[in-house]
């Protein structure tokens with residue numbers, strides 16, 4: 001009779017975060033056997049072959065599945081991401097413990113779930129290691145730090161949390177070695193990678209979508225190349241776009257899609273999940289069978305558009321009832337109106353046509369005698385406007401670039417609203433909800449710190 005068996009496993013294409021999590025789980029479950037997927041990322045494989053004697057593990061084929069009574073899964077919560085574990089799916093006399101940082105999108109039904117949306121899974125594992133006061137060796141600290149840095153892009157991906165940064169600090173105090181880490185994190189980049197990159201660059205297209213720069217590239221790969229994500233990452237950096245997608249046609253009618261990005265409003269992992277893959281906010285991939293690359297590109301564009309809309313558009317943030325001024329009104333009267341309406345600026349409108357914009361800032365250059373002159377003599381006529389379907393991030397970019405505090409919102413040539421710097425900031429930093437009276441009610445918020453106090457100019 002064989003004794004009951006506890007096993008620990010993780011996802012296919014094992015990366016450093018997954019390997020680190022497996023090792024950490026081994027410390028939490030000292031009786032358990034580690035089962036690694038057959039296929040690991042190349043740099044993880046290099047690490048394992050160098051540290052062979054230090055990590056004991058086996059492959060799924062070596063295991064007698066009938067006697068497993070506890071399965072510990074780390075860094076994923078989907079059966080399809082595990083290597084040859086299908087037999088366990090229907091097993092009823094088995095506990096499942098899941099430690100995962102991928103949000104809710106899995107189909108493993110755990111007996112115990114330990115989930116948190118941390119940038120790296122190892123950060124979550126460390127919570128439990130700290131609780132039971134286990135000592136971490138410098139080697140373990142280095143491996144954990146490698147996983148942490150890989151999954152958070154050296155703590156720069158938008159998914160990075162404060163807990164990740166604390167975990168990094170903790171691992172450094174435990175002897176995590178940054179030079180060892182860099183040796184393993186520096187990507188494997190060979191002749192084939194270089195050719196693929198050059199091929200992609202030669203047909204690179206850069207488009208703008210909802211204020212973000214996007215590049216979607218399709219190429220056919222001959223033979224087998226590991227780690228195409230390295231190529232795509234370089235491609236994104238060289239093109240200097242917010243998001244890049246590589247659609248790679250592979251052998252056997254397969255199509256690999258990789259996405260990389262660093263944009264507040266775009267969740268690459270979400271897009272990949274819609275395509276049947278997975279990932280994080282800044283990075284993700286999907287493997288499709290018999291897909292048409294053109295259609296994949298269309299789907300990506302549609303998903304980007306949808307995501308953008310769910311993030312909020314200017315239309316939802318703008319003030320619709322715009323207080324406008326006539327070109328002939330005197331500066332003195334315009335000031336009275338602005339003071340009465342508690343606004344810092346207003347578009348100058350002639351019929352349906354917007355002619356200019358006047359703000360408190362324009363009063364700075366006034367002399368007392370100028371107050372009787374019409375607004376049109378002092379308004380700014382170089383108009384910086386925005387379309388209602390644009391993103392708040394785009395509005396922020398535009399305001400910063402042109403140094404203006406408000407943008408008239410123009411649709412089909414007509415003024416339909418106005419958006420102020422504080423509306424955008426409130427939205428981006430979540431000071432208050434989109435439809436709160438604070439953001440919705442006031443045209444060009446009164447608390448705009450960049451504008452001047454009118455009482456200082458005029459009595």
Ligand SMILES: [Mn+2]
Pocket residue numbers: 017018075120121151
């Ligand atoms: Mn991970």
